[in-house]
Amino acid sequence: MTKHSIPHELRNHLVDQIVKASPPGLYDTRVEEAMRAVPRHDFIPRASLELAYANQxxxxxxxxxxxxxxxxxxxxxxxxxxxxxxxxxxxxxxxxxxxxxxxxxxxxxxxxxxxxxxxxxxxxxxxxxxxxxxxxxxxxxxxxxxxxxxxxxxxxxxxxxxxxxxxxxxxxxxxxxxxxxxxxxxxxxxxxxxxxxxxxxxxxxxxxxxxxxxxxCGFLPMIGQDGEREGYVDESRLVKLYWDADQPIHPLSLRRSLAEAEEHLLWTDVVVAPEEPLDGIWLRLSALDPATCRITVRPEAFTGTAGLHRPAVPALSPALVEGDSLAYLVLEPVDVRSGKRYRLGAAGYGPAGQGLAERLSVQLRAWGNDRTLLPSIAAYPSGTPTGNPTDGQIIDKPSVRLVIAY
Known part of the structure; x- marks a missing residue:
């Protein structure tokens, strides 16, 4: 596309790209028709045509x-x-x-x-x-x-x-x-x-x-819902956790464990391609381990000889946190015949860090055996009895009870 392209050409080019990359099972020919017909640029008139028809x-x-x-x-x-x-x-x-x-x-x-x-x-x-x-x-x-x-x-x-x-x-x-x-x-x-x-x-x-x-997906949060928590672990504000209100997570209790950086590193035989998504790992953890949360680590925290191990995705990695211990997803490059790949593992810190790393590794291996399997999610009005807790991970919120299961 050139700068002289007209809107419908840009729009059709964008929709062509979206249809080609659409997730399995999430294609609708009528939605394609609508997106080719309705001019997005008319709804964001301050944006250039190129920005209006960029996938962002x-x-x-x-x-x-x-x-x-x-x-x-x-x-x-x-x-x-x-x-x-x-x-x-x-x-x-x-x-x-x-x-x-x-x-x-x-x-x-x-x-x-x-x-x-x-x-x-x-x-x-x-x-x-x-x-x-x-x-x-x-x-x-x-x-x-x-x-x-x-x-x-x-x-x-x-x-x-x-x-x-x-x-x-x-x-x-x-x-x-x-x-x-x-x-x-x-x-x-x-x-x-x-x-x-x-x-x-x-x-x-x-x-x-x-x-x-x-x-x-990723969206701006809805105004008025305050059940998500976040907090820095360290004084330098380099390591941050995100968790839910029902979880007994206190970032400051982890400060000593991370400062001492006594690391328990466990590697699995699960290997991924450079662009392979890791989202299913997080989903699996959330359905099977109540300690699941999110960790973000700034580069300064994992550079140098005494730093933390680099998370798989520093800005957005799953973690398990209990008391003064945590473990999170890590990866390292390996050489295999099919080209450059990454081996997955877990880095644990604190007195229970090794145990948490082992728990995370178990779910890594389970995900590695079936990477396309998605959980079922049932939502009930708050307070609804939902039977045996082994049927899935129960997450209670003020208005809803979620049951997430594989």
């Missing part, structure tokens, strides 16, 4: 805190594609969206519902909602309802909904969404737990939501 998120509302995440973004187009594929919109559907953004996603959904359908989109920020309203009116989607309100409240005045989608990271599942989604309807949301985020496609059953699909 675009900030539309900055945060006054320079160290914080933006307040609103236009989602990355490939994520838009697979989330709408998860949603499975049918002609005539009544749809609720939490997080209006630019209005582009609502326009795609309105296109997919056809003349008999309807779309209601909500945003907490008045100026963001106003932008979405103006852009939808200007692009022929004036019948999309745009409401300025907390997305967690939903819009009961237009319920029940056949489809519900959140385009913000959701840590807890508001009770209002249960009430407003019809039995048999679908809900897609970027669900956050144990330091990770996955787009989960749920089907509403009488007493629960049952997952049908999972995909890796």
């Amino acid at each position: 998120a675009v900030t539309i509302k900055d945060n006054p805190d320079p160290d914080a995440l933006p307040l609103s973004c236009a989602s990355q187009p490939d994520v838009v594609f697979f989330m709408l594929a998860q949603l499975g919109i049918q002609p005539g559907d009544n749809i609720l969206e939490a997080g209006a953004g630019t209005g582009y996603n609502a326009a795609l959904m309105r296109y997919l519902t056809g003349p008999a359908g309807s779309v209601t989109t909500l945003d907490y920020h008045e100026d963001v909602a106003a932008h979405a309203r103006q852009r939808l009116d200007a692009t022929g989607f004036g019948d999309v309802r745009v409401l300025t309100r907390d997305g967690a409240l939903g819009a009961p005045e237009y319920a029940p909904y056949d489809r519900l989608i959140a385009t913000v990271g959701v840590w807890d599942l508001p009770a209002s969404w249960w009430e407003q989604l019809a039995v048999g309807g679908r809900m897609v949301l970027p669900l956050r737990w144990r330091g990770l985020t996955r787009s989960v496609g749920f089907v509403r059953e009488t007493d629960r939501l049952r997952s049908e699909s999972l995909a890796t």
Whole structure:
């Protein structure tokens, strides 16, 4: 594509790339048609055509805190594609969206519902909602309802909904969404737990939501949900943990264990290619070990002779933390006949560091035996009895009980 390319050429080129790389099972020919028809650049008029049709998120509302995440973004187009594929919109559907953004996603959904359908989109920020309203009116989607309100409240005045989608990271599942989604309807949301985020496609059953699909994604967190915790381990603020409110994790209790850097390093026979995703390891840990959380380590902490072992992904690696001990995922290059590969292992620190490293290694080997297997996720209203805990890892949040199992 050259700088003289016209919008529809850029748009079709982007969609071609997205379709080619779409995750297995998450392709929908009607979503492809919608993304070729609806002009993304009209919803982000301040962006260049090249940026509008690049496969990346675009900030539309900055945060006054320079160290914080933006307040609103236009989602990355490939994520838009697979989330709408998860949603499975049918002609005539009544749809609720939490997080209006630019209005582009609502326009795609309105296109997919056809003349008999309807779309209601909500945003907490008045100026963001106003932008979405103006852009939808200007692009022929004036019948999309745009409401300025907390997305967690939903819009009961237009319920029940056949489809519900959140385009913000959701840590807890508001009770209002249960009430407003019809039995048999679908809900897609970027669900956050144990330091990770996955787009989960749920089907509403009488007493629960049952997952049908999972995909890796990243979204700005929903305003008003404060169940996620974070904290630095060391005085130099180089090592940081992210965990959930129900977990008894206290970063400062790990300070001595990391400062002494007495390392327990365990390597497995699990080998990965340079670009092979490691997301399934984290999913498996979250379903099978209650100590699972996230660790980020700045480069200064693992350089030099006395540093920590480098995490597999320094900015985003799974860890196990109990008391004054932790273990996290590591890798190292190895030479094999098929080319450069990486061997996976675990680095443990603290009195129980070796045991935690062994637990992590067990799950590495299990993942290595079946790298495509995904867990099932069931969501129940808070307080619902869910039977034998061995049926899956139970994670309780204020409004929802998750059961994650393999």
